Amino acid sequence: MGADGVSLGGYQFEQRHGKSRVRVARVWKDASGHHYFVEWSVNISLLSDCLAAYTRGDNSDLVATDTMKNTVYVKAKECGDQVSAEDFAILLANHFTSFYKQVTAAIVNIVEKPWERVVIDGELHKHGFKLGSEKHTTEVIVHKSGSLQVTSGIEGLSVLKTTQSGFEGFIRDKYTALPETRERMLATEVSASWRYPYDSLSGIPSKPHYFNERYLDIKRSLMETFFGSPKEGVYSPSVQSTLLQMARNVLNSFPDVASIKLKMPNIHFLPVNLSSKNNQIVKFNDDVYMPTDEPHGSIEASLSRIHSKM
Numbered sequence: 001m002g003a004d005g006v007s008l009g010g011y012q013f014e015q016r017h018g019k020s021r022v023r024v025a026r027v028w029k030d031a032s033g034h035h036y037f038v039e040w041s042v043n044i045s046l047l048s049d050c051l052a053a054y055t056r057g058d059n060s061d062l063v064a065t066d067t068m069k070n071t072v073y074v075k076a077k078e079c080g081d082q083v084s085a086e087d088f089a090i091l092l093a094n095h096f097t098s099f100y101k102q103v104t105a106a107i108v109n110i111v112e113k114p115w116e117r118v119v120i121d122g123e124l125h126k127h128g129f130k131l132g133s134e135k136h137t138t139e140v141i142v143h144k145s146g147s148l149q150v151t152s153g154i155e156g157l158s159v160l161k162t163t164q165s166g167f168e169g170f171i172r173d174k175y176t177a178l179p180e181t182r183e184r185m186l187a188t189e190v191s192a193s194w195r196y197p198y199d200s201l202s203g204i205p206s207k208p209h210y211f212n213e214r215y216l217d218i219k220r221s222l223m224e225t226f227f228g229s230p231k232e233g234v235y236s237p238s239v240q241s242t243l244l245q246m247a248r249n250v251l252n253s254f255p256d257v258a259s260i261k262l263k264m265p266n267i268h269f270l271p272v273n274l275s276s277k278n279n280q281i282v283k284f285n286d287d288v289y290m291p292t293d294e295p296h297g298s299i300e301a302s303l304s305r306i307h308s309k310m
């Protein structure tokens with residue numbers, strides 16, 4: 001954002017304004033009576049030439065944040081066909097940069113609530129949904145020139161496996177108490193964000209459900225790598241190793257992903273051993289654990305194709 005700064009009384013000044021957490025839900029209906037439903041929380045941030053509002057109390061170049069909020073509902077209404085969070089973010093960001101001469105760039109973030117169609121008596125319900133857990137996110141940046149950047153992600157993908165995980169060979173010194181193990185629980189809450197390679201609207205595939213399909217593909221790939229096959233699983237020598245394998249498999253499988261960042265906290269389940277003075281009450285045998293939220297390990301990394309812009 002440095003390029004958007006201006007010199008002001010001998011200081012460097014940067015500003016943006018927008019509306020946060022604009023909540024909107026949209027229903028689409030098809031000819032056979034199936035309803036499609038999304039719920040979004042939209043953040044808009046505009047970079048614009050409105051310096052006078054700060055320096056002189058002159059608001060004549062300001063897009064009111066209330067107007068930004070209204071625009072979300074107007075554009076949701078105008079989307080006659082089902083769109084992904086990415087499509088909607090692109091459409092909004094594009095609107096702000098093209099409709100207002102003052103706006104030089106728009107940043108739109110969307111978090112989609114995980115409403116999933118329910119299955120009743122083995123059949124997909126036409127208009128019934130239940131809330132799932134992990135969330136689909138996106139961030140779109142559009143500049144006035146038309147150049148664009150699309151990043152999507154998953155938040156809150158909680159996964160756990162009860163075996164096929166260990167941690168050995170780490171540095172041992174006078175501060176180290178952790179025993180080495182080839183048998184432990186592995187639990188994490190994956191946050192992933194990946195960058196698409198498109199730098200203009202015309203580069204984006206016109207396939208209707210492209211972004212939603214890619215989101216599901218990437219989620220599936222991350223989970224398959226974390227868990228391994230249903231019968232054998234796959235051994236994890238560390239969160240670090242599993243994280244890199246997950247990132248690699250996404251880049252290897254999807255040429256349209258330029259880079260991926262993964263955050264994988266190591267959520268500890270502590271072995272329970274209880275003893276009294278002369279009696280062992282509970283001896284841990286990979287069976288009884290104390291679940292914990294904190295402290296947790298924090299492990300994150302990103303993997304990019306060489307020459308990718310993330």
Ligand SMILES: O=c1[nH]c(=O)c2[nH]c(=O)[nH]c2[nH]1
Nearest residue numbers: 167178237238239240266297
């Ligand atoms: O997979 C792990 N990576 C670590 O860096 C680490 N550190 C630790 O105490 N346990 C673990 N486990």
